[in-house]
Amino acid sequence: MDRNSVSGLHHAGLSVTHIDRSIRFYSDIIELDVLRVSEDPSPFAFLGKDGKVFLTLWQGSEDSYTTQTAGLHHLAFAVPDAEALSRVEGRLRAAGHPIRFDGIVAHREQADSIALFCEDPDGIRLELTAPRPAGTEYQAPTGAVTACGFF
Numbered sequence: 001m002d003r004n005s006v007s008g009l010h011h012a013g014l015s016v017t018h019i020d021r022s023i024r025f026y027s028d029i030i031e032l033d034v035l036r037v038s039e040d041p042s043p044f045a046f047l048g049k050d051g052k053v054f055l056t057l058w059q060g061s062e063d064s065y066t067t068q069t070a071g072l073h074h075l076a077f078a079v080p081d082a083e084a085l086s087r088v089e090g091r092l093r094a095a096g097h098p099i100r101f102d103g104i105v106a107h108r109e110q111a112d113s114i115a116l117f118c119e120d121p122d123g124i125r126l127e128l129t130a131p132r133p134a135g136t137e138y139q140a141p142t143g144a145v146t147a148c149g150f151f
Contacts, residue, residue, distance in 0.1 A: 011054045012075055014124060019043040019059035021121050026055065029091045030077065030128070065123040074117075074125035074148060082114060085130045089116050097121075100151040106138040108146045114138050117151040125151060 016022040019037075023045050026032045032047040032055060043059035055075075065072075079085045085104055092099055100117035107113050107129070115129040127148050132138065142150050 009054075011048075011056055012072075013056040013058060014072075014075070014120075014122075015061040016057050016059055016120075016122050017061045017064060018121070019045060019057060022057050023047075025095075025097075025121050026057070029095060029097070030088065030126075061122065065125075067125070072124065074127050074151070076115075076127040076129055076148065079128050079130040081130050082133050082136070085114065085116055085128060088128055092116075092118050101139075101141045101147065104138060105147055106132065106140040107148065108142065109140040109144045111140065111146075115147060117147065127151075 014022075023034060023037065026047050027034050033049055033051075034045060035048055035051065035053055036046040038044055045057045046053045047055045047057065067073075079088065082104070089099065089104060098119050104114050104116050107115055112132050113129050114132045115127050118126050118128075120126055141147055
């Protein structure tokens with residue numbers, strides 16, 4: 001059986017309640033580049049880095065995201081390092097966005113990665129993750145179980 005049908009994730013598309021608010025959040029706070037915005041046939045935007053689209057936003061939802069229905073658990077973004085992750089945390093705090101676990105944490109005990117867990121303006125759960133700097137310690141809020149499953 002050939003197991004080479006899928007080579008990776010191309011992009012994720014999110015349904016949002018207010019396209020302009022979501023574009024501002026993902027460009028100003030998360031620092032994605034806005035690659036395309038259109039109103040035709042309905043409001044949407046393409047965001048990414050270095051010209052590559054990896055997030056699309058579609059205005060069409062009337063209600064915020066809820067974790068009580070099947071669908072997306074969370075969306076995770078790679079961040080290059082702990083300093084960049086700290087800058088995102090500062091922008092989130094300055095803008096008043098909810099941060100889970102009260103800041104940057106280890107994914108789990110003895111993990112070699114750290115993460116920041118938050119929500120976008122529609123309540124969609126986000127994870128931003130970076131390599132843990134050598135010689136640093138971060139709290140593991142969920143012990144040996146990965147934190148991304150429990151926020």
